[in-house]
Amino acid sequence: MPCLDAYNRPISYLRISVTDRCNLRCIYCMPPEGVAWRPHEEILRYEEIETVARAAAEMGITKLRLTGGEPLVRPGIVDLVRILAGIPGIDDLAMTTNGILLARYAAALAEAGLQRVNVSLDTLRPERFRRIARRGRLEDVLAGVEAARRVGLTPIKINTVVIRGMNDDEVVDLARKTMQEGWNIRFIEVMPVGNGVLRSDTWHDRVVTGSEIRQRIEAALGELEPAKMRIGGGPARYHRLPGASGTLGFITPISEHFCYRCNRLRLTADGQLRPCLLSDQEIDLRTPLRCGAGVAEIKRLLRRGIEIKPMRHHLGECRMPENRVMSEIGG
Ligand code: SAM
Numbered sequence: 001m002p003c004l005d006a007y008n009r010p011i012s013y014l015r016i017s018v019t020d021r022c023n024l025r026c027i028y029c030m031p032p033e034g035v036a037w038r039p040h041e042e043i044l045r046y047e048e049i050e051t052v053a054r055a056a057a058e059m060g061i062t063k064l065r066l067t068g069g070e071p072l073v074r075p076g077i078v079d080l081v082r083i084l085a086g087i088p089g090i091d092d093l094a095m096t097t098n099g100i101l102l103a104r105y106a107a108a109l110a111e112a113g114l115q116r117v118n119v120s121l122d123t124l125r126p127e128r129f130r131r132i133a134r135r136g137r138l139e140d141v142l143a144g145v146e147a148a149r150r151v152g153l154t155p156i157k158i159n160t161v162v163i164r165g166m167n168d169d170e171v172v173d174l175a176r177k178t179m180q181e182g183w184n185i186r187f188i189e190v191m192p193v194g195n196g197v198l199r200s201d202t203w204h205d206r207v208v209t210g211s212e213i214r215q216r217i218e219a220a221l222g223e224l225e226p227a228k229m230r231i232g233g234g235p236a237r238y239h240r241l242p243g244a245s246g247t248l249g250f251i252t253p254i255s256e257h258f259c260y261r262c263n264r265l266r267l268t269a270d271g272q273l274r275p276c277l278l279s280d281q282e283i284d285l286r287t288p289l290r291c292g293a294g295v296a297e298i299k300r301l302l303r304r305g306i307e308i309k310p311m312r313h314h315l316g317e318c319r320m321p322e323n324r325v326m327s328e329i330g331g
């Protein structure tokens with residue numbers, strides 16, 4: 001049974017950032033000058049991640065997601081997937097990736113026990129991709145999505161961060177993909193976490209709310225119906241366009257926070273347990289791990305993290321997380 005936090009929320013999901021490094025530099029995630037990567041010795045080793053995951057599983061966590069930075073740039077990532085897939089109690093093992101290297105790794109990841117992937121994709125236009133991601137090629141991401149589909153890393157979810165004046169004119173084209181290609185797309189309201197384009201005084205102007213996106217899609221393509229997704233009950237609610245095989249979701253941390261049903265903890269690449277994405281509060285797991293802490297001691301620290309998990313974020317009152325950029329936390 002999952003542990004309950006102080007607000008009676010069952011905590012069943014751990015997101016593990018395996019690296020702060022990335023092969024892209026998305027404008028909403030990293031500042032223009034990039035970020036200084038942490039030295040290797042600060043990053044948790046695979047056996048340390050395994051200890052945390054085993055402790056989490058013993059406490060009723062059933063779902064793990066590997067994220068980053070870009071998880072596929074960390075050497076040996078397939079080995080980590082194999083280790084985590086073998087932990088008793090974990091019944092959902094997923095990854096969030098930018099897709100650039102996915103075509104290369106999809107088959108090995110599936111064979112090692114990864115169940116599914118979320119792929120981040122903000123535009124269908126190659127030149128715009130370069131503007132948003134600052135490097136990399138759209139065609140590699142699309143090849144990654146196709147490879148993941150072929151090897152059964154499904155259902156694949158496409159994550160699209162919508163930024164006014166940057167890609168909001170594409171929401172209808174992207175929504176059409178749920179009909180044409182059966183994509184499952186989630187539109188995400190951009191959050192002001194340690195980034196460049198979203199200067200703290202103007203970030204609000206860049207947010208396109210879930211309801212505005214929905215209105216634009218419905219005006220062009222018809223009314224959405226509620227839809228059920230098979231797995232991965234994350235914070236998005238799902239919908240379907242008439243006749244579409246794929247689904248649409250809206251992740252609305254800004255306009256309609258979903259903290260009351262948050263079920264997750266986060267582990268940063270440098271081994272800090274972060275009970276809330278949008279709060280700077282963290283518990284150090286790396287130091288105890290390197291002093292010999294085993295599963296029992298890590299369970300005690302995870303319990304502490306669950307106890308201090310805040311009720312909700314406070315972006316509305318202009319309290320922003322400040323100590324990290326998104327690529328260090330893993331989204
Ligand atoms: N590199 C991988 C990727 O891009 O999918 C995994 C890490 S990335 C930090 C995880 C997710 O966070 C991505 O879907 C990304 O679009 C999202 N993200 C990053 N910065 C964000 C921001 N400022 N607001 C909303 N979502 C953000």
Ligand code: SF4
Nearest residue numbers: 022026029069098327
């Ligand atoms: Fe890298 Fe993902 Fe951040 Fe883009 S969103 S810079 S791909 S970590």
